[in-house]
Amino acid sequence: MAFATGGLRPVRRSGCLNTLKCASSESSRRDFLKFAVPAVVAGWPLAFGRAEDDVPSTSLYDLTSTMGGEKVELSKYRGKVVLVVNVATYCVLTPQYEELTALYDKHGSRGLEILAYPCNQFGNQEPGDYDDVCKFARDQYGAKFSIFDKVL
Known part of the structure; x- marks a missing residue:
């Protein structure tokens, strides 16, 4: 079944849930996003209910994380x-x-903070430990933003 917007059609890959794939080479990422983003936003309340009803009131600033084994208050x-x-x-x-x-580099001096969380749960794409990840990001890309301990 093809969707009218952007020529998208549901497909099944490797036993995963249905995903959307462009039906023709003329369909662009922008066409996909025009369809997918509003669909996700519109469907969110139906799928998950209202956040204030289901989730305790917690903000990012109430959480802690670890960086190099040291506890960091996100506040x-x-x-x-x-x-x-x-x-x-x-x-x-x-x-x-x-x-x-x-x-x-452009916005850090004006209050932008990037909190990077390495994760290995998607196809073992992050096998390294904290030091490996930091060395790679800093040596290969000059990363100066915060890199936290691996999530999974």
Whole structure:
């Protein structure tokens, strides 16, 4: 079944849930996003209910994390613009380190904080430990933003 917007159709890959794939080469990422983002946003309340009814009132600033084995209170980022991002050394999106570094270099002095969380749960794309991840990000991409301990 093809969708009218962007020529998208549901497909099944490797036993995963249905995903959307462009039906023709003319369909662009922008066409996909025009369809997918509103669909997700519109469906969120139906799928998950209202957040205030289901989740205790907790903000990012109430949480703690670890960086190099040391506890970090995320309240230290209060009053700043915070971007939390999942990273992995062997992910197809690994070049995002370059973009994150440029973003941090440009806006870090004006209050932007990037909190990178390495994760190994998606196809073992982050096998290294904290020191390996930091060395890679800093040596290969010049990353100066905060890199936390691996999540999984």
